Amino acid sequence: MLDFLFAERRAAKIGMASPQPMASFEAIALPHLGAAYNLARWLMRNADDAEDVVQEAMLRALTYFDGFRGTNFHGWLLQIVRNTAYSSLRLNRGVRIVSLDAAPGGTDETEAAIPELPDPGDDPETALLHERDRQLLDRLLERLPVELREVVVLRELQELSYKEIAQITEAPIGTVMSRLWRGRRLLTAAAGASSAAEKTA
Amino acid sequence: MTEHCDMALLVQADFDGELDAAQAASLAAHREACPICRSTYLELQQLRERVRSEVTDHRPSTALRDRIIRQIAAAAPPAEAGVSVARPARVRAWPWRAAASFVAGAALAASVTLMVIPAGQGPILAEQVVASHIRSLEPGNQPGVISTDRHTVKPWFDGKLDYAPPVKNLADKGFPLLSGRLDYLDGRPVAALAYARAKHPINLFLWPDHGPDAAPSVSERDGYTVIHWRRDGLALWVVSDVETSELESFVRLWNASP
Numbered sequence: 001m002l003d004f005l006f007a008e009r010r011a012a013k014i015g016m017a018s019p020q021p022m023a024s025f026e027a028i029a030l031p032h033l034g035a036a037y038n039l040a041r042w043l044m045r046n047a048d049d050a051e052d053v054v055q056e057a058m059l060r061a062l063t064y065f066d067g068f069r070g071t072n073f074h075g076w077l078l079q080i081v082r083n084t085a086y087s088s089l090r091l092n093r094g095v096r097i098v099s100l101d102a103a104p105g106g107t108d109e110t111e112a113a114i115p116e117l118p119d120p121g122d123d124p125e126t127a128l129l130h131e132r133d134r135q136l137l138d139r140l141l142e143r144l145p146v147e148l149r150e151v152v153v154l155r156e157l158q159e160l161s162y163k164e165i166a167q168i169t170e171a172p173i174g175t176v177m178s179r180l181w182r183g184r185r186l187l188t189a190a191a192g193a194s195s196a197a198e199k200t201a
Numbered sequence: 202m203t204e205h206c207d208m209a210l211l212v213q214a215d216f217d218g219e220l221d222a223a224q225a226a227s228l229a230a231h232r233e234a235c236p237i238c239r240s241t242y243l244e245l246q247q248l249r250e251r252v253r254s255e256v257t258d259h260r261p262s263t264a265l266r267d268r269i270i271r272q273i274a275a276a277a278p279p280a281e282a283g284v285s286v287a288r289p290a291r292v293r294a295w296p297w298r299a300a301a302s303f304v305a306g307a308a309l310a311a312s313v314t315l316m317v318i319p320a321g322q323g324p325i326l327a328e329q330v331v332a333s334h335i336r337s338l339e340p341g342n343q344p345g346v347i348s349t350d351r352h353t354v355k356p357w358f359d360g361k362l363d364y365a366p367p368v369k370n371l372a373d374k375g376f377p378l379l380s381g382r383l384d385y386l387d388g389r390p391v392a393a394l395a396y397a398r399a400k401h402p403i404n405l406f407l408w409p410d411h412g413p414d415a416a417p418s419v420s421e422r423d424g425y426t427v428i429h430w431r432r433d434g435l436a437l438w439v440v441s442d443v444e445t446s447e448l449e450s451f452v453r454l455w456n457a458s459p
Contacts, residue, residue, distance in 0.1 A: 025273060026270060026273045026274075029273070030266070030269075030270070033261050033265075033266060033269065034260055034261060036261075037259065037260065037261035037265065038258075038259050038260070041259040042259070047259075047262075050259075051261075051262075051265050054261065054265065054269070055265070055268060055269060055272065058269050058272065058273070059272060059276065060388055062272075062273055062276055063276075063388060064388030064389060067388065067389055079385075080388075083329070083332070083385070086332055087325070087328050087329060087332055090328065090331075090332060090335075090423065091328055135257070136255070137251055137252060137255045137256050138255075138256055138257050141252070141256060152252075155217065156248075156249055156252045156253065156256075157252070157253070157256065157258075161217075161219070162214070162217065162219050170336070170385075177210050177213065177214065178210065180213065180217075181209060181210055181213055184213070184245065184248055187248060187252070188244050188247075188248050191248070191251065
């Protein structure tokens with residue numbers, strides 16, 4: 001599951017043996033802060049929790065930086081961010097992160113998991129406002145199950161490859177593909193339903 | 202995307218630029234003949250356009266950036282040379298808002314948000330252990346090596362870890378070894394051994410830790426029992442949903458087994 005890290009570690013051992021100096025951690029880590037925060041923000045779904053997660057992940061990364069021998073610092077850091085976020089989700093909310101891999105074909109179970117559409121509100125005017133809200137896709141994305149949400153964020157927003165996403169989420173590439181597919185289907189279905197509602201309003 | 206074609210995941214892979222030229226060409230030929238796949242591709246395009254243009258681009262605040270820079274500076278080891286062998290101080294983030302409620306002065310915040318705790322201790326690690334255990338139970342998370350033979354499992358770790366984990370099969374004591382795999386805990390790759398007690402999975406995580414031996418300590422988390430101990434230069438964590446007494450007997454058997 002972490003083979004990429006070890007492959008890189010083995011490769012690196014042949015070359016440079018000495019750990020990178022601590023002083024360079026800031027220089028190496030800060031360019032990845034944006035991606036780290038973006039991922040944490042979408043996993044935690046609010047800014048405060050995301051900041052907590054990024055801070056803790058950065059400290060973990062700093063603490064273990066001397067053990068890092070890979071070349072893919074970006075993936076290594078995002079993996080730590082994700083693990084920290086998952087721990088926080090379980091710890092703080094009692095959220096049990098249920099695997100959705102039982103229905104790879106995306107049949108009934110997936111359909112049942114379609115995020116609820118935004119509450120249309122009490123009257124047609126309010127409904128119209130909600131539907132025209134530019135933040136519609138934000139809310140739909142936030143309502144995706146976390147395992148689907150993270151692959152959509154990493155692919156569509158952070159533009160990472162399947163391989164990189166598989167490394168960060170510690171899942172096989174086939175699982176990444178099916179999660180991405182189901183995440184996109186749910187978003188398309190929900191966004192399409194909302195647009196249709198808007199046209200008839 | 203209400204209709205299905207078996208090629209859907211390939212259409213998606215093509216859309217994401219993950220296919221090589223030959224695969225892409227054969228898929229293009231299929232799309233010519235398959236209206237479902239043509240519409241799938243179009244929907245993927247439309248969704249991407251909407252997501253990339255409408256979804257909020259969340260960026261870190263400068264305050265967060267500043268806090269992190271201060272934390273990195275505060276956690277950096279003293280500049281003296283000669284102690285370079287030492288690992289950096291193990292630091293944990295004090296939960297930010299909990300700290301904030303204690304600390305009125307923002308200037309103090311940077312120094313009090315760091316708490317040095319001994320290696321291998323603390324609720325965060327126990328939490329990680331439970332999370333890893335749960336993750337290992339999810340479908341799709343395949344073990345690295347499936348074997349009840351410790352002479353198969355042990356060599357599998359060669360070259361994958363910078364230490365050789367002891368692998369013991371306790372099948373004759375009622376805890377058969379099922380598989381071995383790599384996991385990532387306490388910021389390092391670790392050996393994970395899966396055992397079973399009746400139908401209950403048990404995960405044992407172990408890695409080098411040169412602290413003094415420590416007697417097993419039991420805790421409960423999310424309905425799982427976690428036992429941590431240190432022995433012969435190893436940190437060991439075992440987690441399961443079996444009865445606590447059974448997990449304790451696992452620990453005794455492990456320690457007693459050669």
